[in-house]
Structure formats: structure tokens, C-alpha cells
Amino acid sequence: MKITLRQLEVFTAVASHEHVTRAAESIALTQSAASTALGELEQQLGTLLFDRIGRQLRLNEPGRQLLPKALDVLDRVREIESASDGGQLAFDLDLGASLTIGNHLLPVLLAELGRRHPHGRVRLSLKNTEQVVADLLAYRIDLGFVEGLVQDERLQRHVWHQDRLSVFVAADNPLAGKTATHDDLKEVSWILREKGSGTRDVFDRALASASLPRRIAFELEQPEAIRQCVRNGLGIGCLSTLELRDAIQSGWLAPVSTPFLNLERQFQVVLHRDKHLSPGLRAILALCGVDGV
Numbered sequence: 693m694k695i696t697l698r699q700l701e702v703f704t705a706v707a708s709h710e711h712v713t714r715a716a717e718s719i720a721l722t723q724s725a726a727s728t729a730l731g732e733l734e735q736q737l738g739t740l741l742f743d744r745i746g747r748q749l750r751l752n753e754p755g756r757q758l759l760p761k762a763l764d765v766l767d768r769v770r771e772i773e774s775a776s777d778g779g780q781l782a783f784d785l786d787l788g789a790s791l792t793i794g795n796h797l798l799p800v801l802l803a804e805l806g807r808r809h810p811h812g813r814v815r816l817s818l819k820n821t822e823q824v825v826a827d828l829l830a831y832r833i834d835l836g837f838v839e840g841l842v843q844d845e846r847l848q849r850h851v852w853h854q855d856r857l858s859v860f861v862a863a864d865n866p867l868a869g870k871t872a873t874h875d876d877l878k879e880v881s882w883i884l885r886e887k888g889s890g891t892r893d894v895f896d897r898a899l900a901s902a903s904l905p906r907r908i909a910f911e912l913e914q915p916e917a918i919r920q921c922v923r924n925g926l927g928i929g930c931l932s933t934l935e936l937r938d939a940i941q942s943g944w945l946a947p948v949s950t951p952f953l954n955l956e957r958q959f960q961v962v963l964h965r966d967k968h969l970s971p972g973l974r975a976i977l978a979l980c981g982v983d984g985v
Contacts, residue, residue, distance in 0.1 A: 697769060699733040700762040702726045703741065707759050708832045710748050759831055760966040767968045782811040783972025788827050789837040790890050791915060793959055794818040796934040797853065798837060801979055809975055820913070822888030828964050834973060836962040839932075840890025850961045850982045857894055857955035859948040860936055861928045868946035874902065877950070881909035881927040883918050890957065895930050898953040919945060930955070 705715035706726070716726035734740055741755035751759065770784065789798055794816060802814060817833065821840030827833045828847060842849055859877075861867050867876060885891040899906050909927040912918050915935045922929040923944055939945040961980050963973070977983070 695733065695736060696729075697766065699729045699736075700765055702729040703733055703755075704759065704762050704766065704831070706730060706742065706749055707751055707755065708830070710750060712749065760964070763831055764968040767970045771970055781809045781971055781975060782813075783809070783970060783975070784813045785815070785835065785970075785972050785976070786833040787814055787816045787835050787837070787976075788824040788833040789816060789818055790821050790824060790839045791818050791913075792839055792855075792891065792932045792934055793837045795915075796932075797959070801976075805976060805979055808979075809972075812972055812975070820886065820889035821893070825962070828962060831964065831967075834963070834967065835976060837959065838890055838962055839957060839959050840893045842960060842962055846965055847962050848965055850977075850980070851958050852961045852980050852982070853959040855957050855959055856933055857891060857898075857930050857957065858933050858936055859928060859930050859950045859953070859955075860922060860940070860945050861948055862923050862925050863944055863946050865925070865928070865946065867928070867948045869948075871949040871951065874904070874952055877904055879907070881907050883910045883912065883921045883927040883929045884908060885915070885918070885931075886911045886913050889913075891931060894955060894957045898955055901954060902952050 701719055702715065702721070705719050706712055709715040709718060712726050712730070713723045716723045719726075721729075730741075737754070737758075739754045740752060741758060742749035743752045773782070787798075795818070798816065802816070805812065805814065817827070819827070821838040821842070824833070824836040824838050825842055825844065825847070828836045829844065837852070839855065859872070884895060896906070910918075910921055912921070915931050918929045918931060919935070919939055921927065923939075928948070936945060936947070940947060961977065961982055967973070969977075
């Protein structure tokens with residue numbers, strides 16, 4: 693048996709994109725070459741690695757078993773290649789982050805990473821917590837930064853930052869800058885993040901614990917859209933204090949104190965337990981204060 697690195701590269705690309713043509717484009721191959729490499733790999737292993745559903749390819753059980761092993765081999769080959777790069781740490785990583793973290797915390801971290809390791813390459817995708825976790829479990833990304841509750845035992849979780857959500861209103865709202873009572877929030881209309889986001893998860897649990905009804909005017913994916921809707925009097929919102937700092941300082945939004953709501957949360961760094969810890973991953977984790985993993 694002579695499995696090649698190219699075959700493993702094609703296999704992992706198809707596993708990520710679930711489509712041969714898109715996978716081929718991502719690794720600069722023709723569709724024909726990628727199909728041939730994948731077919732040869734399945735022939736050598738004596739088993740299909742994907743279920744074919746129309747033009748889409750979904751990993752089957754043998755494919756799911758092979759994927760972490762193939763990624764491990766490719767990661768170690770990259771380590772060997774970077775070891776000869778003049779002593780400079782070189783890496784090529786895919787990160788995923790929820791919106792608040794990606795917009796407000798990661799730029800500083802990635803800038804520092806670039807200063808320390810100029811030969812490293814990082815791609816960052818911004819999604820909600822549920823989507824980041826799905827990408828980690830499918831090995832589409834190497835490391836995730838999330839703000840929601842992650843309970844899947846296949847993932848390692850490390851606390852990175854503390855955060856707090858804040859209820860907020862337009863500057864001319866009667867609740868602006870005041871402490872709300874339980875009754876004040878019984879009849880309000882909320883403008884919230886979508887289900888699956890870490891922000892929404894914390895908010896839903898807080899309202900349930902306080903036995904408050906939830907009347908939703910809008911569910912929006914982008915924090916800026918929520919801020920603008922609240923600014924224009926369409927309802928009240930709840931976002932991270934990181935998302936509200938500038939608007940509150942500028943005076944067009946105002947916080948509302950809600951001592952009866954538990955809006956504390958943690959930002960976490962998350963990775964798959966089967967993921968090989970390459971030097972690049974260790975460099976990022978070290979900047980996050982995560983050591984000894």
C-alpha cells in the first residue's frame with residue numbers, strides 16, 4: 693500500500709467542503725485530479741470513505757475514523773517543512789470565532805501572533821457558537837473561540853476571558869440609565885441575536901431563571917443591526933458590554949441595570965480532543981494563557 697500525501701490532502705479537503713469541485717479548487721487541483729486521487733485512496737483502503745448524496749459527499753463511518761489520522765499526518769508534515777525555514781515558526785491554521793470575540797478581542801491577539809511569528813498564516817471565519825462548534829467537530833477549523841455553553845465531550849474547553857451582557861435601550865427611552873424592575877421587563881419587545889449564538893443562550897437562560905416572558909420583535913445575526921434597531925425605538929436589546937461601549941459613550945444608546953438577571957459568561961478557547969497540537973496551535977494557545985494542553 694502506497695498512500696500519498698496528495699491523496700490525504702484531497703481526502704481532508706473533500707471532507708471539509710463535502711464537494712469534489714470545491715475541494716479541488718481549495719488545494720489548486722483540477723476536479724479530475726482530485727476525483728482520481730480520492731478514488732485511488734478508497735481503492736487502496738478497500739472501502740468507501742463518503743456517502744454520495746447527489747453531488748454532495750458526506751463522511752461515512754470509515755471516513756470519520758480516518759479524518760483525524762489524516763489531519764495528524766498532514767500537520768506533522770507541515771512541522772517538518774517549517775523546521776527547515778531558517779528556524780522561524782511557520783504554520784497555516786484555520787480559526788473560527790463567534791462575532792463578539794472575533795470583532796473585539798481577536799484582532800489584538802492575531803496582531804501579537806503576527807509580530808512574534810511573521811511566517812505564520814491564519815484564516816479566521818466569524819460565525820455563531822453553534823456553527824463554530826460544528827466546524828470543530830468536522831475538522832474544518834483548527835481552533836475555536838466561543839462565547840456560548842459548549843458541552844460536547846469530544847472538545848476541550850479552556851476559559852479565556854470573562855464577559856457580561858448588558859440590557860440596553862435608546863437614549864430617549866424611559867428606562868435609559870435606570871435600574872429596571874421585574875415588572876418593567878414583562879411587556880417589553882426584545883431585539884436579540886439568533887438561536888445558536890452564545891449571546892442568545894445566556895440571555896434565554898437568564899430570562900428563564902427570572903421567570904420573565906420573552907416577547908421577540910426581531911432576531912438578527914449582526915450586533916450592529918441590533919444596536920441600530922434599538923436606537924430607532926423598535927425594542928430593547930441585550931448584547932455584550934464589548935459591543936456597546938462606543939455607542940454608550942457616544943450617547944445614542946443607554947444601559948439598563950438588571951440586577952435580577954444573571955448575564956455573566958465566559959469566553960472559551962475550544963479544540964477537538966483528537967486534534968494534533970502543532971507548534972502553531974501551541975503558539976496561539978500560549979498567547980491565550982492556555983498552557984500544558
